[in-house]
Amino acid sequence: MAKTPSKTDSAALPSHEVLPVRAYLDINEVDLETQKMNEIAQLVRLPDSLSKAEQNTRLARALDLYESLAPTDGLEGMLAAQMVGTHHAALDCLRMAAVPGQTFASRDMNLKHAQKLMALYTQQMAALNKHHGKGQQKVTVEHVNVHAGGQAVVGNVEMEKHNGQALHKTDAIENVQSVSSSTAEPPKQTKSKRRD
Structure with a gap:
């Protein structure tokens, strides 16, 4: 049976000390893990044509994939479950694309x-x-040291996001051919043939 907090209980506690919802519900860890397993099982296609052992193996694999993502909070848990579902749906599509005799x-x-x-x-x-x-x-x-023949980027280099894509932004780029003219070799000149 769930405990109902009184109005005075919630008013007396500062917001950073409010008890989590689990403290008010009559649940145990086994029930919680079972619910998680059921949510993931609903994301995985378990056809009736598979034996019970094959279905259990497929479900165990999905749970392993979920756990390998190591979610640390609720947001990561939801995202990890979605990723398991996305992965299995993609595999199903690839599997169906490989069925012989279908139309192009x-x-x-x-x-x-x-x-x-x-x-x-x-x-x-x-x-x-x-x-x-x-x-x-x-x-x-x-500090940057550029030696003879080296190249350097001078200016601010930042990473920005635009519509979810990472973009490189460089304010100024300078190619440094040599540190001093005394150590630099003169540029090679090439003769070009002129066509008449």
Whole structure:
């Protein structure tokens, strides 16, 4: 039976000390894990033509994929579940595209759906990495030494996002051919033949 908090309980606690919802519900960890497993099972196609052992193996594999993404919070958990579903849907489309005897249009449609799902998976992976903090890094270079024959980028180099795509932005680029003229070789001259 669920406990109902009184109005005085919630008013007495500061917002950072409010108990999580689980504290008010009569649930246990087994029920919670079972619910997670059911959500993932609904994302995986388990045809009746498969034996019970094959269905269980397919489900166990989906759960392994979910766990390998190592979600650390609710947002990552939702994204990980979506990624498992996207992965299995893409595999189903690829599997259907490989069925012999189908029309070109049917095969083409399945391949296009698979391509869209695989692109979606890549976007989901980028979102997960960004949430994990792996998506963006900033490097500040304090000193640069350029030796004879070297090249250097002079100016601000930044990463910007435009419509979800990463773009490189360089304010100024300078090619440094040599540090000093005394060590530089004169440029090679080539003769060009003139056609009449």
